[in-house]
Amino acid sequence: MSDTNRPDTRIAGAGTVSGGTYGEVMIAGAGTVRGDVDCLAFKVGGVADVQGTLTAQTITVGGSASFMGDVKGTDVVFSGNADVHGALSAESLKISGVARIDGAVSAPRIDIRGTTKIGGDCEAETFDAQGVFSVGGLLNAGVVTIKLYGGCDAHDIGGETIDVRLAQPWVFLPFMGDRNLTADAIEGDTIYLESTRAKVVRGANVTIGEGCTIDLVEYTGTLTGSAGVVASRKVTNPTA
């Protein structure tokens, strides 16, 4: 990846990298990045403190990293511990470790296998969660697939297909506590819910599975299952 305009840099012990344009930035020890960085690959195996914004094609955090500003990448993989104080945007975001993003998250493909806390809105075409997550704002995705391994929540959820199921763990999970999803409003075209608490669920075809508590379901097509549904109504005529 060496290039005169994009030099590679590597911190193996303890060190500081100044902001700028790089090829590969590799932090294996403990490193501080001062300023905004634009690089092709950003890899953290140790501990990194990025005191600016980061723009990179691939971002891999296997160790622990904290980002003061926005993070923008094509392929972002957080398998360690990542803390983003700004917003995060990517083409593909995979979180298998522990991640906290204070701002908004936007990526066509989001896979969550670990624990994730998002402060702002979360937008994706495909949102696939098999872990624990919290979205402070709106979770808006074309296809939302959630397998509950723990307590998950979002302020609101909207999309085309929303599918929430209790995970069928193939190992015993004694420390997981309650496994459920909490949201104010869930709105979509096709909705399937299990173990969900929501104030209102609106959609075309709604299926309410086991373990739900829903104050109100509004549907235009069909409603299947009614256990835990306090009130439901079919919405048909705009003038009614």
Add this chain to the structure above:
Amino acid sequence: MEPELISKKDLLLTCGISYGQLYRWKRKGLIPEDWFVRKSAFTGQETFFPREKMLARVERILSMKDEDASLDEIAEAVSSAPLPDTFSRDDLLEGDVVSAAALDLFADRHPGSAELRFAELLAVAVADTLLRSGDAGRDEALAAIATLEEGWTACEATSCDLVLLRKMGVSVVLIVSSVSELLVETDVRVVARVNLPERIEVLKSRLKSQERGVRS
């Protein structure tokens, strides 16, 4: 004045669109973030939209979809994504964004400036509309440019129209709010009324298609 609002539910029923579609459009940036107005209702928080703007936007999106435009193309056409700061005369002519005649008017007013800022370009574009339709003469088009250059900052935030009035051969150019009705004396003729937000959208979509042309 607070614009009339429409609830999300009513919007979907009125326009025959689904929640999924609406959320998709939101993700694609087809509907501006600040159009989503959250209000508390008896079922908790509900989302409302500015009625007129939203209905017009949905209609536009649906009609563009009928023409087989992709969502990205629609997003480009309706978005308020940043444009370059200035536009050169040559690029504008090459892309057929505005006519040479309208640009010449501007050049007469500001000799020696080859680059136009967006507000100036809008003024030229409005003058272009007036000239092309044959509604306005050269002097009137010039007056329109002058009025917009001075008044643009005041009306940028709200929806305004540029109006050309004529009485016994004397013409007046003014900018009024889009919602206001004009009551004029009997000899006065409203020659032209150009809705500025609409003109801006047309202008932007031309600029963007030009950009695409340059890229490809």
